[in-house]
C-alpha cells in the first residue's frame with residue numbers, strides 16, 4: 001500500500017535457547033501488527049518491561065532480525081524480498097537506527113567527523129568531501145553541535161549526551177523517513193535526557209521524520225509521543241493515542257505501568273521537564289554521562 005510508510009503484519013519471532021535435548025522456545029514477539037502512515041510524521045513509543053520483545057521488534061523493523069512469521073513492508077519494499085547492496089543502501093536511506101549506547105555505535109579509533117563524512121559520502125556518492133562537510137556541519141547544527149566543536153575528536157573525548165547527538169546527526173545524513181531509536185536515553189545523564197527526546201520532536205516537526213521510540217520510560221514517552229504501543233510478553237496489549245491510553249488505561253498491565261510513575265507527572269507533562277531541555281545550542285556545555 002502506497003499510503004503506509006511502515007506496515008508490520010502479524011509479525012512473530014521465536015528464539016530457541018538451551019541445548020539440543022533441553023531446547024526451550026522463546027516467543028519474543030507474538031503476532032504484532034502496527035502501521036505508520038506515509039507523509040504524516042509521528043512519534044510512536046513502544047513501551048514494555050524488560051524482555052517484553054521491544055528490541056526484537058525494533059530489530060525486525062531495522063531488518064537486523066528476520067521474523068519467524070509475518071511480513072514487514074517499508075515504503076513499499078517487502079523486507080523479506082530485499083537483497084543486494086544497492087537495495088540495502090536504499091533501505092538505510094529510508095530508515096536509520098539509534099542505539100542505547102552511543103559509545104558502541106562508533107569505532108573508538110576513528111575521529112567522529114571522519115565517520116560522519118564517510119556516512120554522507122556513502123549516501124550521496126560522488127558529491128565530494130567539501131560538499132559532504134557542509135552537510136555534516138548542517139546535520140550537527142540540527143542536533144545542537146557543530147563541526148568546529150566535534151572536529152578532530154575521538155568518541156571517548158565527547159560526553160554520552162554529545163555522542164548520542166552525533167549519532168542522531170549521523171542518522172540525519174542519510175535523510176531518512178524513519179528513525180528507530182532503541183532506549184536512546186537510558187544511558188544518558190538524567191539531566192540531559194529531555195534535550196535528546198525534545199530533539200526527536202524537532203526532527204518530526206521540522207524534518208518530517210517519523211520516530212519509533214523504544215523505551216521503558218513512561219514519563220518521556222508520555223511527554224513526546226503521539227501514539228504509544230504497550231507490549232507484554234511479546235504481544236501488544238494496548239495501543240493508541242498516548243494521552244488517551246495513559247490517562248485512562250484499559251489493560252491491567254498498562255495500569256500497573258502507570259502506577260509505577262508518579263501520577264501528577266503523567267497528568268501534567270511539564271512536571272518532568274528538566275532545566276536542560278533546551279540546551280541544544282552549539283557549544284552548550286555537557287557533562288559526561
Ligand SMILES: Nc1ncnc2c1ncn2[C@@H]1O[C@H](COP(=O)(O)OP(=O)(O)OP(=O)(O)O)[C@@H](O)[C@H]1O
Pocket residue numbers: 015016017026027028048049050051052053054055056057216
Ligand atoms: N538472540 C536471542 N536469542 C535467544 N533469546 C533472545 C534473543 N534475543 C532476545 N531474546 C529473548 O527474547 C525475549 C525478548 O527480548 P527483547 O530484548 O526483545 O526484550 P526487550 O523488551 O527489548 O527487553 P529489554 O528492555 O531488557 O531490552 C527475551 O526473553 C529475550 O531473552
